[in-house]
Amino acid sequence: MKVVLPDATELELPDGATGLDAARAIGPKLAEQAVLLRSNGSVQDLRDPLEGGQQIQIITTRDTDDPDALYVLRHSAAHLLAEAVRRLYPGVKIAIGPPIENGFYYDFEFPEPIREEELEKVEAEIARELKEGREWSREEVDAEQAKRIFSEQGENYKVELVDTADGPITLYTQGDFTDLCRGPHLQNSKPIKALKLTSLAGAYWRGDEHNKQLTRIYGTAFYSQEDLDRHLERLEEARKRDHRRLGRDLDLFHLSEHAPGSPFWHPKGMVIWNALEDLRRQENLKRGYDEVKTPLLYDIETYITSGHYDNYKENMFFVDTGGEERMALKPMNCPGHMLLFGSELRSYRDLPIRYAESSTLHRNEPGGTLHGLFRVRHITQDDAHVFVTEDQIQDEIDGMIDFVTFLYNQFGVVARAELSTRPENRLGTDEQWDRAEAALEAALERHGMDYVISPGEGTFYGPKIDLHMTDVLGRSWQMGTIQLDYQMPMQFGLTYMGADNREHHPVVIHRALLGSLERFIGVLIEHYGGAFPFWLAPVQVRIIPVGETHRAAAAEIARGLREAGFRVDVDERDETVGKRIREGELEKIPKVIVYGDRESAESLSVRDRGGEQYQTGLVDLVRELATLRP
RNA sequence: GCCGGAGUAGCUCAGCUGGUAGAGCAACUGCCUUGUAAGCAGUAGGCCGUCGGUUCGAGUCCGACCUCCGGCUCCA
Known part of the structure; x- marks a missing residue:
């Protein structure tokens, strides 16, 4: 052949x-x-x-950066880990051990819980294996044979995997360790030049929290020590962009144990918050949304009607009002907007009705899930609920995709779109679902957006488009969402009078485009590494008078710039110019003006973030800065 | 919520097998009068996360809780 x-x-x-x-x-x-x-x-x-x-x-082995080459290396490394663990911990059961982005893991059921410091011991055992050298051999067997082998070893997880496997069963053996595995694997362990176990974590068998929790050991491996070092350096660099660290260093916000999951926004963070709010408000008005404000607290009855009481209770905060009645803080705006829609008689001529609101939501997120600004309990969505007739769905979704694209373009951030379609358990007719899914997909297509389809991942009331972004450590977070809903208007008995002089239920589209302001700002901080573009920067211009005698003139320049609408401060501390410039640089201020004997309003000495310098007059500077606004 | 790790000055961190807490930066004061990424000196600052236990004695050992960090599950 x-x-x-x-x-x-x-x-x-x-x-x-x-x-x-x-x-x-x-x-x-x-x-x-x-x-x-x-x-x-x-x-x-x-x-x-x-x-x-x-x-x-x-x-x-020379293709050291090839993702597939790293994948196979790490897959084999995972097998070395399993071999080592099995030798060190008699009675351990092995589950699965795949390579992942940047490394690998292996899940085990240990007879006794293990501690992180024991990883060193495991690492040493792997080093010993590497020194001895391992060769992988591959063998194809039938399911019965495989099950016999693994049940003899008491490896019930492997038996379960064989039961659910499709296609031929392959076994890989290195030394005296045989594992069920699809492969591929290295020929031998020689190419594994650097291996490091990184952490220990719990992980549910098959990712289901109802199953037993196994112990997962994470690690990574490379074709050379230099590659590993570079990887660790990159992680270190990434940590410098972490929004939690920058949030404190740049004095944007802080979190307190007195209010877990609820950020305290400092004046500088508030500048960014307000810039987003301004953008959101301005664009909403341009695009036909009406801003509303609905209550934070509702009686339980409302949540029973909306379905939140049955489906979302665990995540809600209930308030004892002192009497019989209990109330709850809203976790979402939809119930309020339903009540608002239902407060008047509506005609088809009124639709679409677009209610926008970005008031505070509270969700009692489980303790272990809170994470900086990315996972909070105090949530502020750029939310809206749009009530439409079925005929209006297509245009409306279209407008929303256009809107969200516009918004993300303002920041140069890119999201991954995901279309979630009808789940097993759902309300509504198949015809409704056909139309709803087609409307969402058509809008994505028309805007040329890349998207993946998640079959069956829609909500029980309708399909949705979600937008996801990745943080500095590679974790994915959901940002915007557009959800079609046929059900809630019915639960609230909402109707409009149609052209046919009959009552109809409107369809509602729930939508948040930035998602939550908290999360979006978290993404922005990391996206820019704290070096915000001029229009977002909390302090846009800093003026440094060289000596005491220059303070009055510096204040005058500052006044001029503030009058022109810029955010300016003056650093007249009794510190050297060098030190004050350094601090301006560390605070990532876009423009620093040094003002001394050589300067005047006609000739200012401007330093860009990064060190570039130029001379210009105040009038020209104002003109230049004005072009940096969106 | 679950698994593992950690909480010491505003921040970053030292503090050995138990003997009453330390550095750098920041802050404050003084000197210097500053020219494009850190001038010099001094002063002050801590219920060692909280509660309980062991001990003559706990930052250090044990337990519970709280919060944070890395995962898992869940989510904007």
């Missing part, structure tokens, strides 16, 4: 030859360095037989 190499030449091989055979045919060095085979974009184990006509590419 013949296979095709990357340079389009053909290689003649005997039938049944493997990737490794192909590598040997090309050269012994290549065979030695080979780690896996890529064929038409998918990866394949070197020990797999090839098919005639197949396009092949041999990936080697």
Whole structure:
């Protein structure tokens, strides 16, 4: 048979030859360095037989940055971890151990809980394995055989995996350790030049909290020590952009144990908050939304009607009013907006009705989930509920996608869109779902947005589009959401009078575009690394008078800039110019003006963030700064 | 909520096997009169997260709780 190499030449091989055979045919060095085979974009184990006509590419230990090469390396590293743990902890059961972005993990059920300091011991055992060297062999077996092997070893998790596996069952063996595994794996452990166990965590078997919680050991591995060092450096750099750290360093906000999950916004953080609010308000008005304000506290009856009492109680804060009655803080704006819509007779001529509101929501998020500004209990969404007829859905969704694209473009942030479709348990007719899903998808298509479909992940009341962004440590957070809802208007008995002189239920679209202001600001802080663009910067211009005698003139310049609408402060502390410049730089202020004997209002000395300097007059500076506003 | 880790000055962190707490930066005071990323000196600052226990004695050992950090689950 013949296979095709990357340079389009053909290689003649005997039938049944493997990737490794192909590598040997090309050269012994290549065979030695080979780690896996890529064929038409998918990866394949070197020990797999090839098919005639197949396009092949041999990936080697020199492809140290190739994601697939790292993947296979880390997958094999995970097996070394499992072998080590099994040797050190008799009675341990092994579950699964895949490679992940930036590393790998393996889940175990330990007979006795283990502590983080024991990882060193495990690491030492792996080092010993690496020193001895391990070779992987691959074997294909049938399900019965595999189950027998693993039940003899008492590995019930593996037995369960075999039961749910599809396709051929493969086993990989290194030394005296055999694992159920799809592969691919390295030929041997030589390419693993750097390996580090990073953390210990609990993880539910099959990701289901009703199942037993296993112990997960995380680690990472590289083709060289330098690569590992670089990776650790990158992590360190990422931590410097962490919004929690920058929030304190730049004096934007703080969190207190007296109000867990509820940020205290400092004056400088409030500047950014208000800039977002201004943008939101201005655009909402342009796009036909009406701003409303509805109560924070409602009686339980309201939440029973909305379904929150049955479905969301665990996450709500209840308030004892002193008498019989209990009330609850709103976790969402929808019940209020339903009551508002229902407070008057509505005509089809009134629709769409677009209620926008960004008041405070409270959600009692579980303690272990709180996280800086990304997961809070005090939530402020740029929320809106739009009441439409079915015919208006398409245009309305379209407008929302346009809106959200506009907003994200203001900051140069990119979100990943996800379309969640009808779940098993749902309300409404299939025809309604067909139309609703089609409307969402058409809007995404029309705007040329990349999106993935999550089948069955819609809410029980309708499909939705969610927008996700990633933080500085690679964690994904949901930002904006657009949800179609046929049900809540019915629960609240909302109607409008149609052109046919009959009552109809409106459809409601729940939508938050930035998502929560808290989370969005968290993303912005990390996105800019604290160096906000001029229009968002809490302090836009700082003036540093060189000496005491320059303070009056500096104050005068500051007054002029403030009158022109800029945020200016003057650092007239009795510190050296060098020190004050350094601090301005650390505070990431976009423009620093040094004012001394050589300067005048006609000739100012301006320093850009980063160190670039130029001379300009006050009038020209005002003109320049005005162009930096959106 | 679950698993692991951590809470010492405003911030970053030292504090050994138990013997009454320390540095740098910040703050304050004085000197210097400052020119594009840290001038010099001094002073002050701590219920060692909270509560309980062991001990002659606890920052240090044990327990509970609170908060934070890394995961899991859940979510904007």
